[in-house]
Amino acid sequence: MQFRLEKRPEPSKLMLYVTPVASVLLTMLVGAIIFSLIGYDGVGAVREIFLTPLTNSFKWQDLGVKAAPLIIIGVGLSIAYRANVWNIGAEGQYVMGGLAATGVALATYGMTGWWILPLMMIAGIAGGAAYAAVPALLKTRLGVNEILTSLMLTYASVQLIYYLVRAPWKDPMGMGFPQTRRFAADALLPNIIPGTIVHLGVPIAIVVALIAWFVMSRSVFGYQMKVVGAAPHAARYGGFSENKTIWLALLVSGALAGLAGMLEVAGPFQRMVPGFPTNYGFTAIIVAFLGRLNPLGVILAGIVMAITFVGGEVAQTTIGLSSSATGVFQSMMLFFLLAGDILVRYRLKRVIPAQEARA
Amino acid sequence: MPLRLQLTGITKRFPGVLANDNVSFSVKPGEIHALLGENGAGKSTLVKMIYGIMQPDAGEIVWDGQPVVVSSPKAARKLGIGMVFQHFSLFEALTVLENIALGMDAKIPARDLEARIRQVMAQYGLLLDPHRTVATLSVGERQRIEIVRALLLEPKLLIMDEPTSVLTPQEVEQLFDVLRRLAAQGCSILYISHKLHEIKALCDTATILRGGRLVDTCDPKQETSRSMAEKMIGAGLKDIVRPEGRSMGEPKLVVSRLSTAKTGHFDVPVNKVSFTVRAGEIFGIAGVAGNGQNALLDALSGEIRSDDAESITIDGFPLGLLDTTERRKRGLCAVPEERNGHAAVGEFSLSDNSVLTARDRLGMVVMGLINSGAARTYTGKVIAEFAVKALGPASMAGSLSGGNLQKYIMGREILQKPSVLVVSQPTWGVDAGAAAAIHQALVDLAAVGSAIVVISQDLDELRALCDTLAVINLGQLSPAKPNAEMSIEEIGLLMGGVHGATEAHDAVPA
CATH class of the missing domain: 3.40.50.300 (P-loop containing nucleotide triphosphate hydrolases)
Structure with missing residues (x-):
């Protein structure tokens, strides 16, 4: 029996919104089956990963803190992906943003003032954008694929952390540990809810998403991103330069990844450590798609993805599930989402084997 | 049998x-x-x-x-x-x-x-x-x-x-x-x-x-x-109605020695193309497909920019170095041959498609933000005046039939009242009823003093529509002649690339 994909005359609007939800539910179902088959308590695993973070109010602050960087980076990527600019290296731009902010924090060590945090923020944004400018330059000048360059630059950025925390930026009082000193108080993000770990980055993430939503839906910039992605030829006819769009898409997504890096290093980490790259930049790719490349959807998707992170940690302690299980669940989600998207646009049709000519 | x-x-x-x-x-x-x-x-x-x-x-x-x-x-x-x-x-x-x-x-x-x-x-x-x-x-x-x-x-x-x-x-x-x-x-x-x-x-x-x-x-x-x-x-054919006593005005669009670079392996660039279109004139460019028509349209619309400012002028103002947006502001609108993905975006609403080319001429952008109300109003006007069969400005462009989408695109450009309109294959794959409506709209636009260039492979269309004809072959344009003075044999020879006889013929009296 053979099957063939047949294009639907018009994809259903409803299905476009149902697929992300369905892919999450399918992930839970299939995850439960798979983990049961390999000898774990599958249903328990799904319950711990997807439900405990929501039912246990102590975990909510973790959700906010994990979701914030995912949302900020995811929003940037959703803008770039709209324009068909495939920035896969948000992780590297996040690292460079974190390093640039660290540089400011270390240079101003011993000083006080309200201006230090904004300066770190600007440095973080600039660091991320500058790192994304490399693939932009290579793409527009030499036609080098941005997927490759942005991805490979991620690994270079990680090596740069290793170097900096082992030599020039090493904490003089750190007993040889490869890490910087803890930032001074004025270089740390304030907590906004006393008694929790919720820092200023959480509301910033929501504000960033709302601004991005407004810009994407109402401005010429948003129109340009969408038209270049949907029909590059028409965009040129409409007067939008493709190279300019590539630059804008990479700079904006790099800047937001850099901002996320700054918020992380000045928030939860409080110093630069070799363990700073925690794959937020890669996970945000899933967040961007799960959120339908819409900044408001990215908020929800960021929370869902944060649930799997927090839940994954819960499951590690309660039922001894390996930490890679989180990755398996996240990947399944992306897989079901992409597969679902195909079925929204195409229908599966059985091919009836043709009979031979009788004549 | x-x-x-x-x-x-x-x-x-x-x-x-x-x-x-x-x-x-x-x-x-x-x-x-x-x-x-x-x-x-x-x-x-x-x-x-x-x-x-x-x-x-x-x-x-x-x-x-x-x-x-x-x-x-x-x-x-x-x-x-x-x-x-x-x-x-x-x-x-x-x-x-x-x-x-x-x-x-x-x-x-x-x-x-x-x-x-x-x-x-x-x-x-x-x-x-x-x-x-x-x-x-x-x-x-x-x-x-x-x-x-x-x-x-x-x-x-x-x-x-x-x-x-x-x-x-x-x-x-x-x-x-x-x-x-x-x-x-x-x-x-x-x-x-x-x-x-x-x-x-x-x-x-x-x-x-x-x-x-x-x-x-x-x-x-x-x-x-x-x-x-x-x-x-399945209906009666309408003839094109030409206004009485039409006269051509001053030269409006002057193209001189316009050339493009060869980009891909199989596309044909244009080579030193020169022609003049007067106000109120419909200028036809005939030719077999693949002889530089696409490059010519892109060079005129501004998608390909010239390195010589004087290669394209409107009312004497040089446009050669300007991009599509600036040329549109100067009154030059264009409609490429390919409707879906070039002249319009199938996944966008008609209203959003109006923003694509009309945003500057009609003030749809205020401080970087799109005035979607203005886009909707204008799209509604295009739909009404060009009898586009669509549910409304929010319909997806891709859901329209080829003929209706073409009517919308032509309407979108014509209602901007361009002083020069360049169109390629205006009725390609369009049903006869829509084709007649598009032809009439072009004639009406010329009647109010616009200069119009029609690039088409359909000789019947050009013969019926144009005042002046030239033929493009391998990126070169033949000398222009009044439509009425050109025989079908002559056009055919020019389309096939036989320039020699006619050129020599033309050269002597001039």
């Missing part, structure tokens, strides 16, 4: 559309049978079922008196059905002989094949060197390869899908000679076209389809082009 081919009650349904609805007709041996209809009438679907590319949902195909199921093109060729497609499937880098060998179902030694090819060519007067590389051949010669390929199988029925859309008038005559010879030897020909004068000249019978249904089977020699056209569109 039994009928060669008989179709009874053929029905084919696609998602959302009934492509063929209970179609029945028959073809006699040696008959040249026209299949006539507008784009989307179901002609292509019908022949695809005869040639085995698709299977009918219902109905019967009877071949030489035997009911058959044509399961694949290979089965069709076995029965003796050959087909020459509108788009050729040839490898540019290979020779004629190699291309034909690749397309054969059976393996034949090259020497025998060459002998057979030469024999077929001699028999039907098809001139072609089997050892030439395809890349060096003209479109007409390439079509001959496809015909030879089909004839080698000694078909009893040859299907020709819109064979003349890429040919010059002289090449069309040669093709007709071949087809008449074939028919005289008993081969039936199913000739698909929407060009009525060709069908009158060539065909014995015409089957007319409209909206997937058979409307009439008639003898084209007993009909007028007009009566067949009216059957084809």
Whole structure:
């Protein structure tokens, strides 16, 4: 029996919104089956990963803190992906943003003032954008694929952390540990809810998403991103330069990844450590798609993805599930989402084997 | 003698559309049978079922008196059905002989094949060197390869899908000679076209389809082009109304020595093109497809910028260095040939498509933000004034039929009141009713003093519409002449690239 994909005359609007939800539910179902088959308590695993973070109010602050960087980076990527600019290296731009902010924090060590945090923020944004400018330059000048360059630059950025925390930026009082000193108080993000770990980055993430939503839906910039992605030829006819769009898409997504890096290093980490790259930049790719490349959807998707992170940690302690299980669940989600998207646009049709000519 | 081919009650349904609805007709041996209809009438679907590319949902195909199921093109060729497609499937880098060998179902030694090819060519007067590389051949010669390929199988029925859309008038005559010879030897020909004068000249019978249904089977020699056209569109044809006492004004658009660089391997750049269009004039550019029309449109619209500011001027103002947005602000609007993905974005609403080209001329952008209300209002106006069949400004452009989308696009540009409008293939694949509306809109725009350039492969359209004509061939433009003073033979020779005689002729008195 053979099957063939047949294009639907018009994809259903409803299905476009149902697929992300369905892919999450399918992930839970299939995850439960798979983990049961390999000898774990599958249903328990799904319950711990997807439900405990929501039912246990102590975990909510973790959700906010994990979701914030995912949302900020995811929003940037959703803008770039709209324009068909495939920035896969948000992780590297996040690292460079974190390093640039660290540089400011270390240079101003011993000083006080309200201006230090904004300066770190600007440095973080600039660091991320500058790192994304490399693939932009290579793409527009030499036609080098941005997927490759942005991805490979991620690994270079990680090596740069290793170097900096082992030599020039090493904490003089750190007993040889490869890490910087803890930032001074004025270089740390304030907590906004006393008694929790919720820092200023959480509301910033929501504000960033709302601004991005407004810009994407109402401005010429948003129109340009969408038209270049949907029909590059028409965009040129409409007067939008493709190279300019590539630059804008990479700079904006790099800047937001850099901002996320700054918020992380000045928030939860409080110093630069070799363990700073925690794959937020890669996970945000899933967040961007799960959120339908819409900044408001990215908020929800960021929370869902944060649930799997927090839940994954819960499951590690309660039922001894390996930490890679989180990755398996996240990947399944992306897989079901992409597969679902195909079925929204195409229908599966059985091919009836043709009979031979009788004549 | 039994009928060669008989179709009874053929029905084919696609998602959302009934492509063929209970179609029945028959073809006699040696008959040249026209299949006539507008784009989307179901002609292509019908022949695809005869040639085995698709299977009918219902109905019967009877071949030489035997009911058959044509399961694949290979089965069709076995029965003796050959087909020459509108788009050729040839490898540019290979020779004629190699291309034909690749397309054969059976393996034949090259020497025998060459002998057979030469024999077929001699028999039907098809001139072609089997050892030439395809890349060096003209479109007409390439079509001959496809015909030879089909004839080698000694078909009893040859299907020709819109064979003349890429040919010059002289090449069309040669093709007709071949087809008449074939028919005289008993081969039936199913000739698909929407060009009525060709069908009158060539065909014995015409089957007319409209909206997937058979409307009439008639003898084209007993009909007028007009009566067949009216059957084809199912309504009376409207003539273009030209305002009385029209006079041309001052030169508006002046193009001088405009050239583009060669970008891709197979595209044709334009080379030192010069022409002048006066206010109120409709200037036609004829030519066989692929002779630089796309480059010319892009160079005029600003998608390709010139390095010489003076190469394009409007009312004396140099535009050559400006991009599309700046040229639009200066009054130059353009409509490219490809509707979906170039002139419009299928996934966007009509309202958003209006933003694409009208945002600056009509003030739809305030401080970097799009005034969607203004876009909606303007789109509503375009829909109303150009009778676009759409639910409203929020309809997706991709959900419109080709003709309706083209009406919207033309309306979007014309209602911006451009002082110069450049259009390519304004009625390509558009039904006759919409085509008439578009032609009328162009004439009306010229009447209020705009300069209009129409690039088209459809000679009938240019003859009916234009005041002045020039021909583009291999990126070069012939000298312009008043439409009325140009004979069809002269245009044909220019399209085929024979500049010598006419140029020498023109040069002496000037």
